[in-house]
Amino acid sequence: MKIxxxxxxxxxxxxxxxxxxxTANPIELLCVQETKxxxxxxxxxxxxxxxxxxxxxxQKSYNGVALISRSPLEHVDRGFGAILPAELVGDLDxxxxxxxxxxxxxxxxxxxVPNGSAVDSEKYIYKLRWLKxxxxxxxxxxxxxxxxxxxxxxNVALEDIDIHNPKGREKQxxxxxxxxxxxxxxxELGLSDAFRKFTTESGHFSWWDYRSAGFRxxxxxxxxxxxxxxxxxxxxxxxxxxxxPRELEQPSDHTPVVVEF
DNA sequence: ATGGCGCATACCATGCGA
Numbered sequence: 001m002k003i004x005x006x007x008x009x010x011x012x013x014x015x016x017x018x019x020x021x022x023t024a025n026p027i028e029l030l031c032v033q034e035t036k037x038x039x040x041x042x043x044x045x046x047x048x049x050x051x052x053x054x055x056x057x058x059q060k061s062y063n064g065v066a067l068i069s070r071s072p073l074e075h076v077d078r079g080f081g082a083i084l085p086a087e088l089v090g091d092l093d094x095x096x097x098x099x100x101x102x103x104x105x106x107x108x109x110x111x112x113v114p115n116g117s118a119v120d121s122e123k124y125i126y127k128l129r130w131l132k133x134x135x136x137x138x139x140x141x142x143x144x145x146x147x148x149x150x151x152x153x154x155n156v157a158l159e160d161i162d163i164h165n166p167k168g169r170e171k172q173x174x175x176x177x178x179x180x181x182x183x184x185x186x187x188e189l190g191l192s193d194a195f196r197k198f199t200t201e202s203g204h205f206s207w208w209d210y211r212s213a214g215f216r217x218x219x220x221x222x223x224x225x226x227x228x229x230x231x232x233x234x235x236x237x238x239x240x241x242x243x244x245p246r247e248l249e250q251p252s253d254h255t256p257v258v259v260e261f
Numbered sequence: 262a263t264g265g266c267g268c269a270t271a272c273c274a275t276g277c278g279a
Contacts, residue, residue, distance in 0.1 A: 009267075009268070009278085010267090010268055010269080013267090013268070013269095034268095034278085036268070036269070060269085060270085061268085061269050061270065061276090061277090062269085062276090062277070062278090115277085115278055115279055116279085117277080117278080117279090123277095153279095155278095155279070172279095173279070174279060207279070209265085209266080209279070210265085210266035210267055210278095211264075211265040211266045211267090212264090212265060212266090213265095214266095221279075223279080250267085252267095253266085253267080253278085253279080
């Protein structure tokens with residue numbers, strides 16, 4: 001079974017990239033982020049026409065996540081509020097960043113972690129608050145389901161080898177010690193990075209800035225991840241970054257990461 | 262130190278992403 005994560009930067013703009021990629025790479029489940037569309041306008045017909053099913057949790061212009069599955073989707077939950085009490089969630093579900101399902105007995109959580117804008121900005125504070133609630137959310141999910149896969153755009157590079165040039169990263173959003181620590185607190189629940197089971201060196205990235213020819217120079221960051229509970233980590237047989245969609249005309253700035261069991 | 266590219270928007274300038 002293969003599961004992929006891909007920040008598509010608008011599902012409508014990237015629709016043929018997504019359907020072409022799924023046709024060439026017939027996987028079980030694709031988790032997408034930054035769909036940037038309300039659910040009423042999600043392109044279900046195009047997804048159905050290639051033999052897939054979709055469940056969306058989106059909003060206008062910003063954020064938005066969706067699941068695209070070969071089998072009919074089961075047990076789909078949207079937002080932190082599906083699991084956590086309202087007083088803990090507060091306003092965090094106003095931005096559509098969380099959707100999950102169960103596939104083959106595995107609870108899969110698809111996340112679009114806030115970017116954070118600039119260190120110490122209002123958005124940065126929001127990102128840290130969001131990661132704290134994420135820990136609570138996953139703690140409850142783990143009690144219900146010991147087999148857990150948490151994937152998505154984490155907007156955090158956990159290690160210096162995940163950044164093409166880590167110089168000055170302490171002051172860079174996505175790489176500050178505070179953000180790393182916030183994500184590590186989440187992972188301490190018992191989640192491990194599938195990619196690092198197979199690849200230990202630097203130079204492998206999942207996002208490249210549109211500006212300054214980031215992709216051509218391989219000036220990228222590895223911020224799109226699959227985190228696994230121990231049973232799944234043992235079962236994982238590969239985890240690869242597929243650079244091909246990033247080579248296309250009008251690409252997303254991210255490319256898919258695929259884990260296989 | 263700054264802006265660079267691309268997306269979306271009751272839209273040709275601005276907010277946002279990372």
